Amino acid sequence: MGGAEKKMVNDILRKELKDRNFRITAQRELIMRIFAESPEDHLSVEEVYRKLLDKRSRISKATVYRTVELLSDLGLLRKIEIDEGIVRFELADSNKHGKHHLICTDCGETMTIPDRLVEKIEAMVKQETGFEPEDHNIKFYGKCANCIKNQK
Amino acid sequence: MGGAEKKMVNDILRKELKDRNFRITAQRELIMRIFAESPEDHLSVEEVYRKLLDKRSRISKATVYRTVELLSDLGLLRKIEIDEGIVRFELADSNKHGKHHLICTDCGETMTIPDRLVEKIEAMVKQETGFEPEDHNIKFYGKCANCIKNQK
């Protein structure tokens, strides 16, 4: 994420905090920055904490927990869970929501399911169950078109 | 699950234990039985433990943890995770595979997506992408029909 974008993230954070009458603190800015700077797309509390230590910021772990939860409430981070038992957070980039992948068990390739198809699936779920999906986490494991072809 | 099926589950357990040189114990049979008898399709360790207490079986929680893990290794149970932070187990009914849930962000209710619908989704994925799904992990987060209704 480039310098300009990082500044933008910080501006959004400040605005969001102000609007909801929360205070702008160094800790909140720092933690938000960790996410903006991080090459990985999702971090556990432990990982955020480590990265803070690397920067010589002495923030308590309790504050990381509280802040990351607050940032989720503000809609700046999204809480996700990939491996079971470990909660993670990622930047809630507004144009990116949910995760939906096809994972080939032969060649290991992972592809994104086309948005169009995801929308169709969500519509189907709603129609058949009355449940209104807002977010999702979808993974299919199987054989990709290529591997099926080469197998023959 | 009917009486005959419950007996079958127990026979499979005994065979599986024997084959792998584990011992057949009352605790293992009991815990397996809890799953066979349970109307819910997935149980946390805590819930299994409670059900054992209801039956006046004084099994230690450590044993429940160990057993449920063993039964998963044997392929009789499957480990799943629906709400974050709570691990659950379900009967690894051979004709039922993968995990697919609807999780209501209002009331916390979690429901299983009907198999029929899952199959339809898989067929659609195959048709539109050429990818052949064999297993999956699907979670939708949103509002359940009940909460939508009560909200109005």
Add this chain to the structure above:
DNA sequence: GTCTTTGCAAACAGTTTGCAGCTGG
């Protein structure tokens, strides 16, 4: 100055482990 936020340590929940005694084969 006031009300929020932080850091610390203690509390908590879920899970794992070491070990003495019990038990299935």
Add this chain to the structure above:
DNA sequence: CCAGCTGCAAACTGTTTGCAAAGAC
């Protein structure tokens, strides 16, 4: 009989909480 299993309690991990002191506005 004896290796494997269980129960118990203690240890551990990840997370939450109460409170006094520090900080934002």
